[in-house]
Amino acid sequence: MSAQGFSILPGPLLARRTSMGLGGHALAEIRVEDPARLDNLPEALQRIGGRPEILGGGSNIIAADGSLPLCLLSLADETVLPGREIHGRVELRAGGGARLPVLLAVAARLGLSGLEGLSGIPGSVGGAVAMNAGSYGVEIFSRLARAQVFGQSAGLLERGPEGFAYGYRHCALRGNTGFFLIASATFLLTPSNPKTVRAAIRETLKKKRATQPVAARSAGCVFKNPAGTSAGKLLDEAGMKGRAVGGMRFSTLHANFMLNTGLGTGAQALELLEMGREAVFRRHGLRLETEVRLWP
Numbered sequence: 417m418s419a420q421g422f423s424i425l426p427g428p429l430l431a432r433r434t435s436m437g438l439g440g441h442a443l444a445e446i447r448v449e450d451p452a453r454l455d456n457l458p459e460a461l462q463r464i465g466g467r468p469e470i471l472g473g474g475s476n477i478i479a480a481d482g483s484l485p486l487c488l489l490s491l492a493d494e495t496v497l498p499g500r501e502i503h504g505r506v507e508l509r510a511g512g513g514a515r516l517p518v519l520l521a522v523a524a525r526l527g528l529s530g531l532e533g534l535s536g537i538p539g540s541v542g543g544a545v546a547m548n549a550g551s552y553g554v555e556i557f558s559r560l561a562r563a564q565v566f567g568q569s570a571g572l573l574e575r576g577p578e579g580f581a582y583g584y585r586h587c588a589l590r591g592n593t594g595f596f597l598i599a600s601a602t603f604l605l606t607p608s609n610p611k612t613v614r615a616a617i618r619e620t621l622k623k624k625r626a627t628q629p630v631a632a633r634s635a636g637c638v639f640k641n642p643a644g645t646s647a648g649k650l651l652d653e654a655g656m657k658g659r660a661v662g663g664m665r666f667s668t669l670h671a672n673f674m675l676n677t678g679l680g681t682g683a684q685a686l687e688l689l690e691m692g693r694e695a696v697f698r699r700h701g702l703r704l705e706t707e708v709r710l711w712p
C-alpha cells in the first residue's frame with residue numbers, strides 16, 4: 417500500500433467498468449485503499465481536474481463516448497465480515513467495494529436474513545447504499561446499522577441511517593457538500609439458517625429472471641417509477657418494448673431495461689432514453705425521471 421491512502425491509475429475505460437459496456441476514458445481513477453489517510457486527496461483531485469464521481473460496480477451508469485472530464489474514485493475494500501450480536505441480531509460488515517451478490521452469499525452461508533430481496537442486483541455495497549438500492553420490498557437502508565463515509569467537505573465520519581437523507585433510490589450525507597464515498601457499511605441481520613436464506617434468494621432470483629433481463633448488458637431500470645405506477649408499464653404501453661437505436665434496445669421482457677446488444681454507443685443510449693421519455697409523455701402526460709446516472 418502507498419504511503420497515502422490511495423493510488424492513482426491513469427485513463428480508465430468506462431466501457432470495461434460498467435455493466436452497460438458503454439463509455440470512453442475518464443481522466444484518472446483514484447483507488448481508495450485507506451479512507452483514514454485521505455489528507456492528500458484534495459490536492460490530487462485539483463491536480464487531475466475534472467468532476468469527481470464515485471465508481472462502484474458500474475451497474476447504474478450510462479457513460480458517454482469519447483474522453484470524459486471525470487476523475488473517478490473507487491474503493492479497494494471488498495471484505496465481508498460478521499460482527500457482534502446485538503439484541504438477537506447479528507452485524508455483517510462489508511467494504512464499500514464488495515459486490516452485493518457476495519454480501520448476500522456470505523449472509524446466506526451464515527444463515528443471516530434480511531437482504532434476500534436484493535438478490536440479482538449486481539452493484540457494489542457502496543453504490544447500493546449511496547442510492548438506497550431496493551427490490552421486492554427491501555431497501556438497503558432498512559437493514560443499515562451504520563456506515564463509514566468520507567464526505568468531500570465533511571471528511572471521514574461514522575453515521576447511522578439518521579446521518580443520511582434517504583428515500584426511494586436516493587441518499588445524501590447530511591452536512592456534506594460535494595461527493596461522498598461509502599467506505600464500509602454494517603448491516604443488522606436476523607439469525608435464521610442457511611437453507612431458509614438460500615431458498616429465499618433462489619425464489620427472488622426466479623421471480624426476477626421471469627420478469628427482468630438479468631443476464632443482459634443493462635444498468636437495471638433506467639427510469640424511476642413515478643408515484644403509484646411502474647415506468648416499465650408506462651414505457652410498454654407507449655410502445656417502447658423492443659424499440660432500438662443502433663445497438664441499444666429496450667428489452668422485450670421489461671421495457672424499463674435498456675440493453676446494449678453488442679455494439680451500442682453512449683450517444684445511441686441517450687437518444688433512445690429521450691425517445692422513451694417523449695413517448696411516455698405523449699401517451700401519459702408524465703415526464704419520467706432517469707434512475708441511472710448519466711456521465712459526464
Ligand code: EPU
Pocket residue numbers: 550551552553627635636637638639640641645646647648649652657669670671672707
Ligand atoms: N410491466 C409491464 N410491462 C413492462 C414492465 C412491467 O406491464 O415492460 C408491469 C408488470 O407486469 C407489473 C408492473 O408493471 O404489473 C410492475 O413491474 P415489476 O414488478 O417488474 O416492477 P417495476 O416497478 O417495473 C421495480 C423496480 C425494480 C425492482 C422491481 C422488483 C424501479 C424503477 N424498478 O420495477 O428495480 O427490481 O420493482 O421489486 O423502482 C432498478 O432499480 O434498477 C430495478 C430494476
